[in-house]
Amino acid sequence: MATVPFRSIQGKWVMACTIMASAMAFIDATALNVVLPSLQQHLKASGPDLFWVLNAYLLLLASLILIGGTLGDRLGRKKVFMIGIFIFILGSTACGFSSTATMLIIFRVIQGIGGALMIPGSLSLISSAIDEKERGKAIGTWSAATTLVTMGGPALGGALADAGLWRYIFFINVPIGVIVLFFLATKVKEIKDEQNTQKVDFYGAIAIAFGLALLTFGFLRLPAVGFGHIQGYGAISAGILLLFAFIIIERKSSHPMMPLSLFSNSIFTGTNLLTFFLYAGLGAGMLFISLNMVQVQGYTQLESGLTFLPFTIFMVVNARFAGSLADKYGPRLFLIAGPFLAGLGLLLLSFIKQTNGPSAYWTTFLPGILVFGFGMSLAVAPLTAAVMGSVSDHFTGTASGINNAISRIAGVFANAVLGSMAVLLFSAALQNEIKELPFSPQQKQAIIAQTSNLGNAKVPAGLTAIQEKKILAAYHAGFIDAYGKIMKISAGLGFLAALMAVVFIKKTNKRLKADRI
The missing domain is CATH 1.20.1250.20 (MFS general substrate transporter like domains)
Known part of the structure; x- marks a missing residue:
């Protein structure tokens, strides 16, 4: 070539x-x-x-x-x-x-x-x-x-x-x-390796695609459901097993x-x-x-x-x-x-x-x-x-x-x-920031729930202007x-x-x- x-x-x-x-x-x-x-x-x-x-x-x-x-x-x-x-x-x-x-x-x-x-x-x-x-x-x-x-x-x-x-x-x-x-x-011009006659490794592709998808899904669900939920540990465990399966498939395949x-x-x-x-x-x-x-x-x-x-x-x-x-x-x-x-x-x-x-x-x-x-x-x-x-x-x-x-x-x-x-x-940081603030347990729960939105966390409705200011400061910190x-x-x-x-x-x-x- x-x-x-x-x-x-x-x-x-x-x-x-x-x-x-x-x-x-x-x-x-x-x-x-x-x-x-x-x-x-x-x-x-x-x-x-x-x-x-x-x-x-x-x-x-x-x-x-x-x-x-x-x-x-x-x-x-x-x-x-x-x-x-x-x-x-x-x-x-x-x-x-x-x-x-x-x-x-x-x-x-x-x-x-x-x-x-x-x-x-x-x-x-x-x-x-x-x-x-x-x-x-x-x-x-x-x-x-x-x-x-x-x-x-x-x-x-x-x-x-x-x-x-x-x-x-x-x-x-x-x-x-x-x-x-x-x-x-x-x-x-077209550039092709004429000596390459490998078949496509579809089984390997399926294993790595689902393995990565399950790992990603499991990690993204952890903050909401915790590691003890099947959506957490189940998805992560299944993802790891599929990635191991991918390595085995590649080792045994004639066209990995x-x-x-x-x-x-x-x-x-x-x-x-x-x-x-x-x-x-x-x-x-x-x-x-x-x-x-x-x-x-x-x-x-x-x-x-x-x-x-x-x-x-x-x-x-x-x-x-x-x-x-x-x-x-x-x-x-x-x-x-x-x-x-x-x-x-x-x-x-x-x-x-x-x-x-x-x-x-x-x-x-x-x-x-x-x-x-x-x-x-x-x-x-x-x-x-x-x-x-x-x-x-x-x-x-x-x-x-x-x-x-x-x-x-x-x-x-x-x-x-x-x-x-x-x-x-x-x-964790937000809980520490608001633990001394005068909010009810329900209000604190609503505030903490916003952490899934990261920096776009919103102040729960029904609070005073002073309370909103304190929560925004806590969000930022x-x-x-x-x-x-x-x-x-x-x-x-x-x-x-x-x-x-x-x-x-x-x-x-x-x-x-x-x-x-």
Whole structure:
């Protein structure tokens, strides 16, 4: 399978199409974090509803993305890429027209199916089409460009939400997707591994899809029903059993969607563990920073989105440069320093208490965001290049699918487990805040019941203005307490990611290539 230079005409068309398509998927994730307050208000969604809006997409993406990578390797990377884009456009259109939270959750499932075919195709096209000597630079360019658009998502989402146009977060995907489909059809050649005759691993897909769904459902139900209820322990236990079943299926299958032999390579194993911890911390951190800013600190949704611009600038300036240096010197140093600094930034952000709003941004949120953004900018391109460089060319689609699946599973973990934990921490902190206040047991129960809505908790009806003021202050104090603890956990995940690089990635880039599977 012939490759082309990064700067050739074909190489540029591959880069342009993969960047635009990936940006569609990634922008939804970051923009949604900012528009969640508007979405919650307009669709009358509860806190668990919000997490399901995020997780419905991530679940389907995580469970099917491995099949997407395998299909691309077997049927043609461009063909499967285009089918994914088309389904993603349909799902985005339906999401934009949703009138209830339930409808939005259902249509996010369609988006997830499209994304599962689309996202692994982007890196697989780059890895199979671009010359190996320039692959790190190409992936760095892809990382920088997609991150620029992705991190611009909060500003775009905030502007649209403040204008009452949050639905256009979904509608904007339609023209972008149509343009990409046109250029793929007319400018990019099909790239197919003729030697790959694997069948599709449907049993593995079913096991991981239901396993992740049950785990997520169980964790999201814990704050409402407790671990002693079957919806809690039953769903979590069944989810864990199905994930074990998935591993057994993959071990015995002659055509596994996740070939376990790939994990015999320490680079591949280490980078995927690093991916899980780093993206779990990233997902939780970004979500709770946005909720804190808008629902507690008094930022508008546009202001909240703009606060991430320093993050964006670092990613644009550093990602491609870090990718080039990783090609030359190997990824290890970047994959230690990057996640460590990202964790340090999240730790700094965890100490923020009640502020004076956007005017205090420069001395409160900005330092942590700068350190966080700089760390992520060092890690993203070398991480992707290390994953793709640790396997041979006919496994690029599968490797991309596995790595993307793990990053999305990390997102599900962050939203379900840490989201559930945030409600429990908020409830505990709020009980402590109101225990000395002169409310009846029934009133205290009604106040505590609002913790499932996190920062959007409402004051129960029938109270005096003075009582309402006290409850609002208690809500804010309780949420900030929970926010700080969740951010510290997120920071710990960043530090764990750095540890994975220390333990598993000990070879230079040249030796890594020689050790590929």
